[in-house]
Amino acid sequence: MKILGIETSCDETAAAVVTEAREILADVVRSQTADHAPYGGIVPEIAARAHIEMLDGIISEAMAVADTEFADLDGVAVTGGPGLIGGVIVGVMTAKAIAAARRLPFLAINHLEAHALTPRLTDPVSFPYLVLLISGGHCQLLVVEGVGKYQRLGTTLDDAVGEAFDKSAKLLGLAFPGGAALETAAARGDPARFKLPRPMKGRKGCDFSFSGLKTAVRHAVEALPAGELAARDVDDLAASFQQAASDVLVDRTRHGIEAYRKLHPDGKTLVVAGGVAANTHLRTALAGLAEAEGLQFVAPPPRLCTDNGAMVAWAGIERLTLGLTDGLDFAPRPRWPLDPDAPKRAFAGAKA
Numbered sequence: 300m301k302i303l304g305i306e307t308s309c310d311e312t313a314a315a316v317v318t319e320a321r322e323i324l325a326d327v328v329r330s331q332t333a334d335h336a337p338y339g340g341i342v343p344e345i346a347a348r349a350h351i352e353m354l355d356g357i358i359s360e361a362m363a364v365a366d367t368e369f370a371d372l373d374g375v376a377v378t379g380g381p382g383l384i385g386g387v388i389v390g391v392m393t394a395k396a397i398a399a400a401r402r403l404p405f406l407a408i409n410h411l412e413a414h415a416l417t418p419r420l421t422d423p424v425s426f427p428y429l430v431l432l433i434s435g436g437h438c439q440l441l442v443v444e445g446v447g448k449y450q451r452l453g454t455t456l457d458d459a460v461g462e463a464f465d466k467s468a469k470l471l472g473l474a475f476p477g478g479a480a481l482e483t484a485a486a487r488g489d490p491a492r493f494k495l496p497r498p499m500k501g502r503k504g505c506d507f508s509f510s511g512l513k514t515a516v517r518h519a520v521e522a523l524p525a526g527e528l529a530a531r532d533v534d535d536l537a538a539s540f541q542q543a544a545s546d547v548l549v550d551r552t553r554h555g556i557e558a559y560r561k562l563h564p565d566g567k568t569l570v571v572a573g574g575v576a577a578n579t580h581l582r583t584a585l586a587g588l589a590e591a592e593g594l595q596f597v598a599p600p601p602r603l604c605t606d607n608g609a610m611v612a613w614a615g616i617e618r619l620t621l622g623l624t625d626g627l628d629f630a631p632r633p634r635w636p637l638d639p640d641a642p643k644r645a646f647a648g649a650k651a
């Protein structure tokens with residue numbers, strides 16, 4: 300089985316061809332970072348237009364690299380949501396056109412499901428596993444019980460952790476999106492110099508909160524002598540922030556492991572997925588936690604943590620194997636919770 304996967308829900312235009320045997324025959328990702336950099340954040344209209352301009356070429360490139368004709372495909376998978384709706388529409392319309400023209404099965408994939416299933420593309424991970432899903436838009440602990448079967452244990456009450464990385468990086472004068480740049484600066488810095496808060500640490504349950512941490516970074520910057528954010532300060536603040544974020548994530552995940560074990564006493568695996576899972580410091584901290592808890596730890600390679608088409612193609616393979624295809628009347632979804640039964644949170648107005 301060979302599937303084309305398309306991803307356009309945020310600021311990466313991506314296409315990949317993946318087989319049932321876990322071979323990634325092609326994985327082309329074009330980041331729009333440079334298009335959005337002047338604005339210090341992602342501009343949805345610019346993203347949608349860039350997806351329209353780039354997507355056909357990126358699909359052709361992926362098909363060429365994979366040495367595959369449309370006639371050789373067994374299906375077309377595309378992120379159907381959640382995400383910036385203009386971009387999602389571009390991907391879905393393109394995927395539908397290919398599926399209709401070639402009479403191929405069409406698979407609308409939940410972007411979070413694509414992140415959550417990625418470890419099964421790279422490693423022999425069996426259900427049920429616990430996943431810490433951390434990206435620019437999401438921060439959740441989920442038990443993955445099977446394809447389409449998710450229990451959300453906790454989520455963020457305000458910012459996603461990737462958002463906190465990006466906003467803190469911006470305060471430190473690092474270019475958007477600053478997550479990876481903040482990690483580079485942190486490697487040179489002293490994590491003990493600035494005393495930053497650990498929001499939610501030690502609290503019951505598995506929810507997160509990051510807006511207070513970001514605010515504390517702002518206060519720390521403001522407390523420095525006026526206009527003097529020296530390189531040393533940037534590195535030390537980056538290291539202090541990264542340490543605080545990772546302490547919180549480890550603490551919340553420890554609570555997640557408890558809840559996971561209550562649901563599945565024989566559960567064996569902790570997984571980390573999503574863009575922030577590319578962070579080496581955090582991967583090491585989570586690996587330590589898993590070891591202490593006697594769990595197997597799986598983290599996909601960094602390039603499969605940030606948005607890509609291979610994860611969408613793989614989720615398509617998982618769904619097609621179970622016969623879970625979608626109709627061409629599928630409507631793109633700006634919001635699409637993985638676990639619709641999870642407690643509703645007061646998101647409205649919570650964002651800083």
Ligand code: KG4
Pocket residue numbers: 309433434435436437460461462464465476477478479482573574575576577578579604605606
């Ligand atoms: O999964 P992703 O590519 O897009 C979303 O679905 O949101 O995640 C992007 C997020 C951004 O916030 C980015 O700054 C963050 O992942 N990120 C990192 C690192 N690499 C990417 N955060 C911390 N350390 C990194 N090395």
Ligand code: ZN
Pocket residue numbers: 410414434573574605606
């Ligand atoms: Zn993502």
